[in-house]
Amino acid sequence: MSRALDDVIVLDLTRQFCASLSAAFLADFGARVIRLDLPPARESSGGRWNHEADLIHRNKESLALDPASAGGAELLRQLVAKADVIVTDWQRDELAALGIDYDAAAALRPDIVFGRISGFGPQGPDADLPPIDELAAARTGMMPILPQPGQPPIYTGAGAMHATVMLAFGVVTALLHRQATGEGQAVDVSLFGANMYGAALDIQAFLAIGEGERFITPISRLDVSNPMSGSLYPSADGRWVTLTMPDTDRWWPVFSAVVGIAADDPRFDTHDKRTETNRLELIRELEVAFRRQPGSHWRQVFQEEQMSADVIERFDYPANDPQVLANRYILELDHPSFGAVKSLGFPIFLSDSPARLERLAPCVGQHTAQILHELLAYPEDRIHALRAAGVVA
Amino acid sequence: MAKALEGIRVIDLTVWFQGPVSAQYLADFGAEVIKVERPQGGDQGRGVRSIKSLPVGDWNQYFLVINRNKRSMAIDLKTEAGRGILYRLVEKSDVFLSNLAPEMLEAWGLSYDKLAAINPKLVYATNTGYGRFGGASKPSFDMTVQALTGAMARLGEPGEPPVYLGMGSGDAYGGIMSALGIALALYQRRRTGRGQYLDASLYGAQLFLAAPWLQSFLAGNTDAALQHSRKQVENPLWNLYPTAGKWVYLCEPNEDARFVALCRALDAPSLHADGRFATAALRAQHNEALIDAIEAVTLKRDHDALMRGCVAEGVVASPVNNLADVVRDEQAWRNDYFMKAYCEEVQREVDVRGLPVTLSKTPGEIHCLGPQLGQDTELLLMDLLGYEWDEIETLKAQRAIP
Numbered sequence: 001m002s003r004a005l006d007d008v009i010v011l012d013l014t015r016q017f018c019a020s021l022s023a024a025f026l027a028d029f030g031a032r033v034i035r036l037d038l039p040p041a042r043e044s045s046g047g048r049w050n051h052e053a054d055l056i057h058r059n060k061e062s063l064a065l066d067p068a069s070a071g072g073a074e075l076l077r078q079l080v081a082k083a084d085v086i087v088t089d090w091q092r093d094e095l096a097a098l099g100i101d102y103d104a105a106a107a108l109r110p111d112i113v114f115g116r117i118s119g120f121g122p123q124g125p126d127a128d129l130p131p132i133d134e135l136a137a138a139r140t141g142m143m144p145i146l147p148q149p150g151q152p153p154i155y156t157g158a159g160a161m162h163a164t165v166m167l168a169f170g171v172v173t174a175l176l177h178r179q180a181t182g183e184g185q186a187v188d189v190s191l192f193g194a195n196m197y198g199a200a201l202d203i204q205a206f207l208a209i210g211e212g213e214r215f216i217t218p219i220s221r222l223d224v225s226n227p228m229s230g231s232l233y234p235s236a237d238g239r240w241v242t243l244t245m246p247d248t249d250r251w252w253p254v255f256s257a258v259v260g261i262a263a264d265d266p267r268f269d270t271h272d273k274r275t276e277t278n279r280l281e282l283i284r285e286l287e288v289a290f291r292r293q294p295g296s297h298w299r300q301v302f303q304e305e306q307m308s309a310d311v312i313e314r315f316d317y318p319a320n321d322p323q324v325l326a327n328r329y330i331l332e333l334d335h336p337s338f339g340a341v342k343s344l345g346f347p348i349f350l351s352d353s354p355a356r357l358e359r360l361a362p363c364v365g366q367h368t369a370q371i372l373h374e375l376l377a378y379p380e381d382r383i384h385a386l387r388a389a390g391v392v393a
Numbered sequence: 394m395a396k397a398l399e400g401i402r403v404i405d406l407t408v409w410f411q412g413p414v415s416a417q418y419l420a421d422f423g424a425e426v427i428k429v430e431r432p433q434g435g436d437q438g439r440g441v442r443s444i445k446s447l448p449v450g451d452w453n454q455y456f457l458v459i460n461r462n463k464r465s466m467a468i469d470l471k472t473e474a475g476r477g478i479l480y481r482l483v484e485k486s487d488v489f490l491s492n493l494a495p496e497m498l499e500a501w502g503l504s505y506d507k508l509a510a511i512n513p514k515l516v517y518a519t520n521t522g523y524g525r526f527g528g529a530s531k532p533s534f535d536m537t538v539q540a541l542t543g544a545m546a547r548l549g550e551p552g553e554p555p556v557y558l559g560m561g562s563g564d565a566y567g568g569i570m571s572a573l574g575i576a577l578a579l580y581q582r583r584r585t586g587r588g589q590y591l592d593a594s595l596y597g598a599q600l601f602l603a604a605p606w607l608q609s610f611l612a613g614n615t616d617a618a619l620q621h622s623r624k625q626v627e628n629p630l631w632n633l634y635p636t637a638g639k640w641v642y643l644c645e646p647n648e649d650a651r652f653v654a655l656c657r658a659l660d661a662p663s664l665h666a667d668g669r670f671a672t673a674a675l676r677a678q679h680n681e682a683l684i685d686a687i688e689a690v691t692l693k694r695d696h697d698a699l700m701r702g703c704v705a706e707g708v709v710a711s712p713v714n715n716l717a718d719v720v721r722d723e724q725a726w727r728n729d730y731f732m733k734a735y736c737e738e739v740q741r742e743v744d745v746r747g748l749p750v751t752l753s754k755t756p757g758e759i760h761c762l763g764p765q766l767g768q769d770t771e772l773l774l775m776d777l778l779g780y781e782w783d784e785i786e787t788l789k790a791q792r793a794i795p
Binding site: 002003004005006007017021025029048049051052055102120121122123124125126127130132134135137138139140141142143144145146147148151152153154155156157158161162164165166167168169170172173174175176177179180181183185186187188189190192193194196197198199200201202203204205206207208209210212214215216219221225230232234240242243244302303306307308309310311312313314315316317318319321322323324325326327329330341342343344346347348349350351352353 | 410458571584606611711720
């Protein structure tokens with residue numbers, strides 16, 4: 001079967017979850033992704049399932065190489081010359097020391113697409129700060145307003161996951177340009193920029209409005225702007241309910257019946273009363289109403305009435321949701337060492353060339369000989385000599 | 394300047410946030426994106442007039458930013474003549490993108506089978522709520538879908554309510570996921586000459602928002618689903634601390650040399666001398682005591698003073714900024730994460746979210762903000778689709794266009 005990126009060879013020089021996963025997404029859709037396993041070696045998982053590696057390195061091959069050995073750096077450069085894409089999260093000085101920063105790589109392979117996750121972007125005074133998602137998230141302005149008032153700021157980790165997808169998008173977009181013109185280029189996605197896009201609406205609103213305490217300090221769930229939208233209420237069994245019905249006029253007849261308030265209750269019979277004059281009173285009423293029944297009741301009612309509302313779940317819900325399995329968002333694997341396990345699957349469905357799971361994470365150096373043979377046409381004795389000299393493993 | 398997606402024409406039949414932002418990524422890199430809207434009111438996103446009960450400002454930044462670089466055609470797809478226009482547009486386009494419900498698209502004669510029969514090379518993309526398969530059928534909005542993923546329930550201090558990741562956080566993520574899918578399908582199409590359909594659902598994307606923790610949960614670490622206190626993190630050197638001013642995020646590994654540097658940065662020799670904290674293992678064992686001890690020091694200083702110490706000792710840390718800080722952050726402006734754009738609505742330059750994906754030779758650009766409803770209808774009918782003026786009059790009479 002033809003895959004989207006069948007003709008693309010990617011070198012994966014990554015350390016972090018987000019960057020490794022970005023390369024895995026390319027591999028899922030057919031790219032030949034060669035993971036460069038440089039010293040120090042990956043930590044062993046101590047006999048337990050290395051669930052992380054089997055997600056972020058799936059479908060990849062591994063070549064173990066020591067660039068500090070005699071001939072190691074030269075071999076690395078030969079590999080770069082054969083690559084269409086590099087995906088990395090290394091710092092610029094580290095890449096330069098290996099002789100494969102963008103300029104050096106482009107000298108070896110002029111049309112290379114060089115994708116990198118940085119901390120704070122290629123320009124500016126902080127361009128070379130370390131790529132640590134927590135640092136980037138702290139700079140983005142959202143952490144203080146995510147929690148309830150009086151609570152510590154919240155780090156979500158979602159910014160790094162934005163970076164994963166943005167980098168893959170940037171690389172494929174650059175490949176499209178190369179396909180049309182033959183020209184390669186550098187692609188940079190920073191954790192800072194990715195965190196900012198995760199916070200797109202709040203940041204854009206603040207850019208446009210330029211002020212507002214409600215953008216700077218947390219809003220209590222008992223003080224939300226619209227009691228029927230963006231709000232949280234505890235149910236009888238402690239599970240939380242959330243509502244997104246911004247157009248309260250449309251929903252009020254059915255919603256009021258569901259929560260046991262008369263539709264013509266004069267306190268709440270217009271949108272303005274519900275969201276302005278009697279907003280806090282409505283929040284208090286709903287706080288009482290939702291506590292009368294458990295989460296399961298509310299989910300059933302929401303489904304029956306096709307309301308835009310749901311119950312807040314923990315990870316056990318998607319892990320067992322038939323909808324998730326039917327769409328391959330989570331996969332049931334028959335792991336060679338650990339038997340039946342579940343692993344995150346594929347968020348994008350392509351009808352003619354769906355994502356593949358050809359193999360789980362490779363062992364370090366599992367494909368060294370094969371890659372040297374296929375990509376660089378090294379004969380067996382030369383590969384053996386490189387191994388003996390400690391250049392590859 | 395060359396554009397990466399030059400020559401790609403996209404039909405953007407999307408509303409609200411996820412779909413429009415997906416097409417925005419394509420438009421930023423040079424695709425010709427034609428937004429198709431209902432004549433009455435257009436995309437519902439045009440109606441957003443307040444965010445968190447604050448007026449959006451004197452221009453509609455919710456709609457205009459995510460629909461920048463696009464053109465707009467107003468077509469009533471409920472009429473047969475309106476569908477006829479869309480079919481002709483499909484002949485001339487590379488991508489069809491919609492986040493309307495598949496049942497609605499089917500009812501309007503806009504299913505994949507129908508459009509692929511017109512143009513077999515078409516890349517047909519949907520952004521469903523819960524995926525193409527499995528039969529789930531209910532409304533999907535960012536927060537109600539995020540609720541199902543488990544990402545909210547693991548955040549916050551134990552006992553506190555779950556935490557929403559931010560307005561539009563999941564939609565923005567679904568949008569870039571969809572853009573990636575479209576780029577992949579376009580790349581393949583250039584080699585095979587064939588289109589296909591793809592789906593990037595809000596649910597599928599949002600399951601990856603907390604991927605490291607969800608994957609850990611799937612491997613049996615049930616703890617990964619639960620809230621955790623910052624008072625109990627295993628490595629006190631990588632943690633949030635309150636000061637007399639802003640909070641500060643310390644990001645250091647639990648290593649002796651880094652602990653020494655931190656004690657110097659905090660000017661707290663007593664911490665260094667404390668036997669409970671002498672080795673990495675002891676610091677992990679007495680983590681709660683060490684967190685309390687560090688906090689006792691940080692609370693006495695404001696974040697500026699604390700950061701000066703960190704910088705002097707090479708300790709990796711950042712103040713936890715707010716939105717008023719980030720909009721002034723030089724780093725964001727230098728990298729075009731923020732940009733200026735001319736806004737017709739208020740006849741002046743405004744500040745907008747810029748380009749988070751930096752391509753060195755074909756950078757994205759903002760040449761205009763979102764279009765007025767239907768502003769390009771007649772022009773595109775004539776220039777692109779070859780309608781004559783009398784045919785356009787007929788379409789108006791048929792109420793296919795306004």
